Amino acid sequence: MEKHKDYLKSPDLLPTSIEKRTIGSFGFVIVWIGMAVVLAAFTLGGAGIQQLPLGMVILATAVGSVLLGILMTLTGDIGVEHGLSFPVYMRAPFGTVGTHIPSILRGFVAAGWFGVNSYFGALAMNSILYTLTGFDSWELCFGLFVIAQLINTAIGIKAIERFADLAAPIIILISGWMYITLSDQAVSTGKDIWSWVESPATGTVAFTAFIVVVMGNMGFWSALAADMPTISRFIKAPAHNKNWFKRNKNAILGNIVAYPITQMFMVAIGAVSYIALGNADPIAAIQQSANGLILGVLLMMIILAQWSTNTTANLTPAATIFSNIGGPRMPFWLGVIVAGIVGVVIQPWNLFEFINSTLLYIGAVLSGIVGILIADYYFIRKRRVNVKDLYELDGQYHYKNGVNYAGFIAWLVGAICAIIFMNYSFIVGLFVSGASYFVLAKFWWFKVYKQKEIENPSDDLYLGISVGRSWEIPSQAPPIDVEDTVLEWRQ
Structure with a gap:
């Protein structure tokens, strides 16, 4: 019986208190620089430059990244305001049981990206060892690299922030060197990087190509747009302040400035690499552009990136999700290991060539979740959340057998529409799912399953940091009646 009571109260999923939020504005910028340097992003530039000039590819990336950064900040307020992670809040629009389905999808996407990035790091590690010793086994390097990352992530969020502090300046150096070197190589072959296009598109074809780059960039980080609360709950925010911009100021600089700039730089490097070498593969580009000690240093930077x-x-969000599914018996560190296993089993070495073609599909499916989160949190609950019941099996979020059908219907409708209009997948999925959920939940579902924060929209009862509150929930149910297990807070 005790296990039944505690199922939703895994210690790693409890709300983050104000005192435990350690990431400031500059720290989050550094974290974003560390996150956004993803070698797979180079392929977006390599694909875009085939039909559009470099300036248009960068502009499309800027548009997609800024739009997504705004959405990340909107969903991230769930973590900033209430200290809640993504899988916990998803119990509101999908139910205490239903949350597992979209959460598992997000977890597998994150684990997949972990595998792909680890594969790139392993190739770089193997290249260093081969150059120095003649040893050649990317498989062994892959295994060692995976284990090292799992250990680092299992230590916790502060360890992650400190690692990003080390990696960020190194990442900036390698990115700058690659761009300059590849640009010089392009010029030496008689190609102007700002005007060269492999197969120039015109008219409506050019517009479609532009939109595809925009949607591709949004799809690239769509999983994190939904999952931002898992990270944002560790971002510092002022207590007793209901102004949205002031409360999220530490997140805005990272999401809307640091992330778009870094993403544009990564895409530009991929485009210039394709112009210079006919190949957007970053490892191949580096190996063709450097040798000796410089090559070794650059490859080491790739590993750190x-x-x-x-x-x-990838690992932190995936581990949090798997921990939510497993309950108290699956702590965060075990969720990290599960994410690592999934990232290896999917065989990432066979996935990279399909990344561009799958980004639109990923965006189509995950964008609906972003739309539903925004509709539920802002337009229906108006940021007020009955956090207590998020951790109760028989509370208001149990709905019918633990499932909110309004959420699943809206998600399905949005995903179908997004797939039909694939070139606009993310935007279509976002708005169709969000609008569908608003109508279904407000005028149907929540008429049947009453929500306390909607029926009694009290700031004092249902807001978090805006009224100076850190939500607290016992991680283990006490040996008393469940009615006596109450949610406490500090004012």
């Missing part, structure tokens, strides 16, 4: 991205953007 993938490590930094994986710990924050």
Whole structure:
């Protein structure tokens, strides 16, 4: 019986208190730089430059990244305001049982990216060893690299932030060197990087190509747009302040400035690499552009870049989700191991060539979750959340057998529409799912399953840091009646 009571109260999923939020504005910028340097992003530039000039590819990336950064900040307020992670809040729009389905999807996407990035890091590690010793086994390097990342991430969020502090300046150096070197190589072959296009598109074809780059960039980070609360709950925010911009100021600089700039730089490097070498593969580009000690240093930076991205953007969210599914018996560190196993089993070495073609599909499916989160949190609950019941099996979020059908219907409708209009997948999925959920939940589902924060929209009862509150929930149910297990807070 005790296990039944505690199922939703895994210690790693409890709300983050104000005192435990350790990441400031500059720290989050550093974290974002570490996350956004993903070698797979180079392929977006390599694909875009085939039909559009470099300036248009960068502009499309900027548009997609800024839009997604705004969405990340919107969903991230769930973590900033209430200290809640993504899988916990998903119990509101999907139910205490239903949350597992979209959460598992997000977890597998994150684990998949972990595997892909680890594969790149392993190739770089193997290249260093081969150059120095003649040893050649990317498989062994892959295994060692995976284990090292799992250990680092299992230590916790502060360890991740400290690692990002080390990786970020190194990442900036390698990115700058690659861009300059590849640009010089392109010029030496008679190609102007700002005007060269492999097969120039015009008219409506050019517009479609532009939109595809925008949607591809949004799809690239769509999983994190939904899962941002898992990270944002560790970001510092002022207590007793209901102004949205002031409360999220430490997140805005990272999401809307640091992330788009870094993403544009990564895409530009991929495009210039394709112009210079006919190949957007970063490892191949580096090997063709450097040798000796410089090559070794650059490859080591590649390893650090993938490590930094994986710990924050992939392993941490995936581990949190798997911990939510497993309950108290699956702590965060065990969730990290599960994420690592999934990332290896999917055989990432066979996935990279399909990344561009799958990003639109990923965006189509995950964008609906972002739309539903925004509709539920802002337009229906108006940021007020009955956090107590998020941790109760028989509370208001149990709905019908633990499932909120309004959420699943809206998600399905949005995903179908997004797939039909694939070139606009993310935007279509976002708005269709969000609008569908708003109508279904407000005028149907919540008429049947009453929500306390909607029926009694009290700031004092249902807001978090805006009224100076850190939500607290016992991680183990006491040996008394469940009615006596109450949610406490500090004012």
